[in-house]
Amino acid sequence: MPRRSDLVAWDHRYLWHPFTQMQEWLAEEPLVVAKAQGNYLVDVRGRRYLDGVASLWCNVHGHRHPRLDRALRRQIGRVAHSTLLGLANVPSIECARELVSVAPPGLTRVFYSDSGATAVEVALRMAAQYWQLVGAPRRTRFVSLTEGYHGDTLGAVSVGYSETFHRFVRPLLFEALKLDPPHVFRWHRRLPPEEAEAEALAQARETFSRHAEEIAALVIEPIVQGAAGMWTHSPRYLREVARLAKEAGALVICDEVATGFGRTGRMFAVEHAELSPDLLCLGKGITGGYMALAATLAREEIFEAFLGPYEEFRAFFYGHTYTGNPLACAVALENLRIFREEATVEKARALSRVLADLLERFVAPLPAVGDIRQAGCMIGIELVRDRETRLAYKPRDRIGARVCGEVRRYGVVLRPLGSVIVLMPPLSLRSDEAEHLVRSTAQAIADVTRMA
Numbered sequence: 001m002p003r004r005s006d007l008v009a010w011d012h013r014y015l016w017h018p019f020t021q022m023q024e025w026l027a028e029e030p031l032v033v034a035k036a037q038g039n040y041l042v043d044v045r046g047r048r049y050l051d052g053v054a055s056l057w058c059n060v061h062g063h064r065h066p067r068l069d070r071a072l073r074r075q076i077g078r079v080a081h082s083t084l085l086g087l088a089n090v091p092s093i094e095c096a097r098e099l100v101s102v103a104p105p106g107l108t109r110v111f112y113s114d115s116g117a118t119a120v121e122v123a124l125r126m127a128a129q130y131w132q133l134v135g136a137p138r139r140t141r142f143v144s145l146t147e148g149y150h151g152d153t154l155g156a157v158s159v160g161y162s163e164t165f166h167r168f169v170r171p172l173l174f175e176a177l178k179l180d181p182p183h184v185f186r187w188h189r190r191l192p193p194e195e196a197e198a199e200a201l202a203q204a205r206e207t208f209s210r211h212a213e214e215i216a217a218l219v220i221e222p223i224v225q226g227a228a229g230m231w232t233h234s235p236r237y238l239r240e241v242a243r244l245a246k247e248a249g250a251l252v253i254c255d256e257v258a259t260g261f262g263r264t265g266r267m268f269a270v271e272h273a274e275l276s277p278d279l280l281c282l283g284k285g286i287t288g289g290y291m292a293l294a295a296t297l298a299r300e301e302i303f304e305a306f307l308g309p310y311e312e313f314r315a316f317f318y319g320h321t322y323t324g325n326p327l328a329c330a331v332a333l334e335n336l337r338i339f340r341e342e343a344t345v346e347k348a349r350a351l352s353r354v355l356a357d358l359l360e361r362f363v364a365p366l367p368a369v370g371d372i373r374q375a376g377c378m379i380g381i382e383l384v385r386d387r388e389t390r391l392a393y394k395p396r397d398r399i400g401a402r403v404c405g406e407v408r409r410y411g412v413v414l415r416p417l418g419s420v421i422v423l424m425p426p427l428s429l430r431s432d433e434a435e436h437l438v439r440s441t442a443q444a445i446a447d448v449t450r451m452a
């Protein structure tokens with residue numbers, strides 16, 4: 001391995017990091033990960049850090065899981081990559097079969113891509129083409145939630161717009177119809193949750209009835225709007241808003257890139273509402289956090305609309321070079337087997353209770369903690385200047401970034417969303433590690449907010 005000083009210099013010289021103010025980055029020495037084991041990352045100095053956000057919300061069973069490592073090695077001895085355009089390959093077939101078997105009822109077809117954003121792009125394109133193929137060409141509009149996030153390609157940004165992140169590409173986007181979610185802490189401020197929900201549903205009813213004929217689909221992150229700051233909504237809201245979409249004749253697209261694979265205490269978050277969407281977008285945890293793989297699952301009726309003689313060109317003309325990559329699919333297949341054989345979702349539910357208890361004891365009493373939102377092992381801790389008035393920190397306070405900087409001193413890696421500290425550990429986190437995670441976070445919040 002090159003020397004640490006060279007790696008740092010080369011990172012500063014050659015890289016451009018995502019979602020990063022590079023001016024700040026270049027002024028500091030980066031944490032360079034050299035290896036990982038279990039729930040820990042190890043840097044080039046040999047220091048260990050608990051992976052508190054599961055390497056951007058995707059690691060499930062820990063790093064270097066023997067079964068996942070073995071599955072990857074086994075597959076590499078066969079073939080690393082071949083295309084799904086005009087050919088099939090063994091792991092992509094087996095993995096699709098397994099995905100359909102764990103998916104909510106009615107989802108029978110798997111279309112692979114390679115990131116969460118592309119899984120959403122695929123769903124949008126399938127919905128748009130579907131309506132043209134079935135003779136409803138006016139259904140071209142999408143309904144999505146305010147502050148929803150669906151990835152960074154332009155279609156995904158159109159349905160998941162955030163002013164801070166996306167204002168520079170605004171002229172390039174198509175316009176989605178927006179619904180305000182029943183988010184009580186910031187959005188429907190001060191309303192009791194039931195009233196906020198009733199208000200949000202009234203707005204949804206209005207939008208769906210006014211635009212019924214032109215809506216192609218509702219696009220929604222079920223139960224938790226992750227990147228918004230872990231905004232949660234009730235299963236009832238999800239069920240109702242999906243029902244309104246269906247009543248309007250539209251499709252329901254659920255983006256479970258973040259919530260899928262046990263994160264919220266069910267295999268998929270839609271299960272909390274007993275909802276079976278028409279299209280389901282999956283990514284992140286699909287390979288246990290190992291490889292770039294995503295999938296869009298579709299109902300059979302949608303798939304069937306694309307069938308016809310070659311010369312009618314009804315096919316879904318969409319794909320990426322690494323679609324259905326055999327290495328990624330082999331790992332995903334093994335990941336799903338581990339879920340089944342090791343009862344990962346039940347263990348994650350137990351872990352979420354441990355986390356809830358620790359949060360209550362160590363984090364909730366801190367004066368700067370305005371709100372703690374938790375759905376399973378997805379947690380957002382919103383920091384405020386004043387708990388009584390919910391006065392927010394200013395961007396220049398960089399409060400989230402400072403807490404996440406501080407927590408590294410305790411051997412924990414976190415990444416915030418503005419003033420929201422995110423805890424989203426691998427589902428394999430042990431109880432003692434959970435305690436380390438939560439107590440370190442509480443200590444870092446206390447240290448930083450005392451000075452802020």
Ligand code: PMP
Nearest residue numbers: 115116117149150151226257258
């Ligand atoms: N959808 C949701 C709900 C997400 O949380 C994310 C990423 N955080 C994406 C889509 C985009 O996934 P990717 O970064 O793999 O493109």
